[in-house]
Amino acid sequence: MVTHHADAARAWSAAAAVVDPEVPVLSIDDLGVLREVTVTDDGVEVVITPTYSGCPAMDAIREDVVRALAAAGFGDVRVRLELSPAWTTDWISAKGRTALKEFGIAPPSATGPVSLRLSVKCPHCGSLDTREVAHFGSTSCKALFVCRGCGEPFDHFKAI
Ligand SMILES: [Zn+2]
Structure with a gap:
């Protein structure tokens, strides 16, 4: 099997430019979803790891x-979807x-189901005094929170 390094770099750049449809400011590279791009004589294989198992954004990606x-x-x-190891928020650049x-x-x-129950920080004022008001926010991948500090609502990514 022959690999092509120049093509591989170009293929990675093309794939890395794809943005998350949920968060158009974030590429799948920055999100840590893009794992591998391999160029061979047979074509290109791209490996992605979904951020959230039920996330419909994966089909779009x-x-x-x-x-x-x-x-x-x-x-x-x-x-190819690679489910193991599971995506963690540590992969976000x-x-x-x-x-x-x-x-x-x-x-x-924080990662893991236990630490997720700990405080979610408000992106507006940094307060940890927040609460979840809807488990499904603007999309199924996000939950809607409201901050008790500044009163502003915000979306929070659900990790698995
Ligand atoms: Zn706040």
Whole structure:
């Protein structure tokens, strides 16, 4: 099997430019969803790890990746979902965290179901005195929170 390094870099750039449809300020690269892009004689294989198992955005991301690679001249694109190891918020890049904050979404600060029950920080004033008002916010991947400090509502990413 022959790999093509120049093509691989170009394919990665094309795939990495795909944004999360839920959060258009964030690319799937910054989100840590894009894991691997391999170019071989047979085509391109892209490996992505979903942020949230029930997230409908994954289908959109999968289609966008194929489209982006096709636009960059790559045919025969296969997108594989890799569920293990599971995505964690640690995979969000520093740039991604900044973008999330500017977008008004609290980046998940801790991983795991236990720590998730701990405080969610308000992206507006930084207060930890917040509460969940709706388990499904603007999309099924986010929950709606409201801050008791400043009274502002905000979206919070649900981690698994
Ligand atoms: Zn606040």
